[in-house]
Amino acid sequence: MEDLKKTIRSFTDVSDTDMEFGLQFFKMKTFKKGTFLLKPGQYIDDFYFMKTGCVSYYTIEGGVTRVMEFFNEGYFFTDLYAYIQEIPSECYIEAIEDSTVYTISKADQLKVFDYSHQLERFGRLSMQRTFVINFQRINQLRNLSNQERYLQLLEKRPTLFQRVPQYLIASYLGLTPVGLSKIRKRLSQK
């Protein structure tokens, strides 16, 4: 669990005692490509850390799939919206590659936060990080054209384009496959 430990300590100092206390609650799980970590209607009680692999976090509404995020190595993830509010999820989390994760239940996480002020701070800071990412996402959606968002994704997460089919990338960008294809054509003509 060295990778997890390292990631936690990239947020804030955590003593060995507190870290050991925290890590004991994490369990390792594996998911084959095409299996689901979460489906609509289910409650999600787990918080995940992606060790290896990739999941797609998406909704289907009226037959339309909308990818909200791809989580790969080093990401913390869950359906945070349903998790926080303890309401049934409206989302899918699907392994789009064979994936290995560490997971901790909400009750155990609360135990950890009660025990350790340092780890509660980690919790606050990781929420902040999530905030920053979401904030950038909102600004991207509001201020950039679809073409600009495509180029930005290409720059920031180039490996995604090898791992993920283009129609899912299109969905992530809020486009139809046709729309993305047009953008790519337009760009290649320059």
Add this chain to the structure above:
Amino acid sequence: MEDLKKTIRSFTDVSDTDMEFGLQFFKMKTFKKGTFLLKPGQYIDDFYFMKTGCVSYYTIEGGVTRVMEFFNEGYFFTDLYAYIQEIPSECYIEAIEDSTVYTISKADQLKVFDYSHQLERFGRLSMQRTFVINFQRINQLRNLSNQERYLQLLEKRPTLFQRVPQYLIASYLGLTPVGLSKIRKRLSQK
């Protein structure tokens, strides 16, 4: 500061001792309509609670004003993005009505969190709340048409339409004033 105290306790239990310790650091400030709490290039070291009034949180890029949020009574606010990362802001926070706020510096807030595990938890939970709001915002931007977003705003924050000129509402919705006008016309014709 009863309103502030009440709002904090709506998140989590806080003992009188801890609350008293925390509240001593808040200062009351007033801003006349048209004055700025923040301008681009400035660092923001303050966290605000809106007692009465309303501010607009926006950017100007290439002459284009983009309203990100309106904060009125009962909202906690700051330029959280610049605040968290301790980088110069790229945003304006402008009082669009005479406003009264409570404010606490980042250093003081950290003192409070160090002193009180309960208030650190309030910090984490209020970050979570912010997350939920941002998440809904992203989903709105991705999944709803402009018309639907207009109707939803009309429903959720009707008072805004009395307080805020339409061209700022348009900006908040990511539209031009012309675009919003067209939507309103389309709707009124039904």
Add this chain to the structure above:
DNA sequence: GATTCTTATTAAACCAGTTTAATAAATACT
């Protein structure tokens, strides 16, 4: 109360996406 400034609407031309459908290319399956 008349003038000026700001805000909201309308019209016309335009554009970046959509939908639908056909086709081509790549991948998986037996």
Add this chain to the structure above:
DNA sequence: AGTATTTATTAAACTGGTTTAATAAGAATC
């Protein structure tokens, strides 16, 4: 390898916005 399925591209018609500019209505100022 040959067939079936999935994924990506292209074309054509359409749509909901944009920009620019003119006009109308409302609010502030002298």
